[in-house]
Amino acid sequence: QSALTQPPSASGSPGQTVTISCTGTSSDIGRYNRVSWYQQHPGKAPKLVLYEVATRPSGIPDRFSGSKSGNTASLTVSGLQTEDEADYHCSSYADNKWVFGGGTKLTVL
Amino acid sequence: DVQVAESGGGLVQPGGSLRLSCAASGFTFRNYWMHWVRQVPGKGLVWVSRINGAGTYTNHADSVKGRFTISRDNAKNTLYLQMNSLRVEDTAVYYCARDSDHYCTDVWGQGTTVTVFS
Numbered sequence: 001q002s003a004l005t006q007p008p009s010a011s012g013s014p015g016q017t018v019t020i021s022c023t024g025t026s027s028d029i030g031r032y033n034r035v036s037w038y039q040q041h042p043g044k045a046p047k048l049v050l051y052e053v054a055t056r057p058s059g060i061p062d063r064f065s066g067s068k069s070g071n072t073a074s075l076t077v078s079g080l081q082t083e084d085e086a087d088y089h090c091s092s093y094a095d096n097k098w099v100f101g102g103g104t105k106l107t108v109l
Numbered sequence: 110d111v112q113v114a115e116s117g118g119g120l121v122q123p124g125g126s127l128r129l130s131c132a133a134s135g136f137t138f139r140n141y142w143m144h145w146v147r148q149v150p151g152k153g154l155v156w157v158s159r160i161n162g163a164g165t166y167t168n169h170a171d172s173v174k175g176r177f178t179i180s181r182d183n184a185k186n187t188l189y190l191q192m193n194s195l196r197v198e199d200t201a202v203y204y205c206a207r208d209s210d211h212y213c214t215d216v217w218g219q220g221t222t223v224t225v226f227s
Contacts, residue, residue, distance in 0.1 A: 002153045036213035038154070045204060045217040046154065052211055089154050093212040096168055098144075098156035 003028070003099035004090055011107040017078040020104045022090030023071060030071040034093035037066060037075045040103075041086045049088075050075060082108050111135035111216055113188075113205045118221030125195050129221055131188040131205030136216075139163070139183040142208035145190045147201035148220075155201070158190065159208065173199075195225045 005023040012018040022029070022037075029035055035053045038046035048057050053073060054066040063084075065076045073092070077084055085108040090101040117129040131143070145157040158169045158179035167179050178191040188205055202222050206214035 002155075006153075032212070034212035036211075045219050047217070048209070048213055048215050051209065051213040051215075055211070057209075057215060091154070091156075091213065097170060098212075100154040100156065102153040 002102040003094075004092060004101035006088075006090060006101035006104045008102070009105045009107065011109055012077075012080045013109045014080050014082060016080050017076060018080060018106060019074050019076045020088055020090075020106065022073045022075070022092075022101050024073075024092055024094075024099065025071055028071075028092040028094035028099050029068065029073050032093050033068065035066070035068060035073040036091045037064075038089045038091065039084075039086045040089060046089060077106070080108050084108055111207075113207060113216055113218040115203060115205045115218045115221040118203065118223045120224045120226060121195055123196055123225055123227050125225070126191070126193045127195065127223060129190040129192065129203055129205075129223070131190075131218060133186045133188065133207070136207070138181075138186040142210075143179075143181065143188045144206045144208060144214055145177075145179060145188075146204045146206055146214070146217075147199075147223075148204065149201045154204075157203070160188070192223070195223075197225050197227065199223060200225050 037050040040046045050066040144159045176194045202220040205218045207216035209215035
């Protein structure tokens with residue numbers, strides 16, 4: 001059982017907007033603005049798409065955005081493209097350790 | 110290119126040991142904290158260990174504390190994970206990842222598979 005809770009699946013059609021939630025506790029997401037999101041295609045290594053809740057690394061399109069409210073963080077992917085189909089993992093710093101969610105499989109219909 | 114590449118995975122029986130290696134290139138290795146993260150195929154990521162750039166500070170997840178040891182050789186640009194007293198539940202793909210200085214990791218290897226079987 002993962003420390004952070006994500007829905008196992010999400011889906012949308014090309015061009016649509018999808019939001020994936022990530023729920024933690026007051027010891028991790030609720031305490032720190034140190035939430036990050038990773039995209040992982042099958043058989044590939046994870047790739048950082050957001051850090052510090054809503055900051056995009058260089059090269060990540062602005063279709064990817066993030067937010068946080070209380071103990072829940074969210075990743076929003078707008079203008080869905082076929083290449084966005086992947087697993088998405090959230091993570092939070094939590095008192096000298098890192099915790100992850102169980103991952104959400106995003107399907108682009 | 111900035112990259113890291115893991116090696117050393119394999120098959121081992123419960124109670125056995127393995128040492129994973131991670132070769133870094135394309136960046137000044139000694140300037141970066143480094144992490145190990147593992148993943149059971151089809152499941153979520155799990156943080157395992159981290160080490161500072163000088164190799165003088167480490168910490169580990171509770172699930173591996175006392176059994177796994179992270180270390181590094183900055184002269185060889187290589188990160189290690191010594192895994193002792195292995196358990197079936199340690200079976201996973203192990204990733205080496207570079208810390209970004211923003212409480213996340215920005216460079217990941219392709220992973221090396223560890224299988225503990227009885």
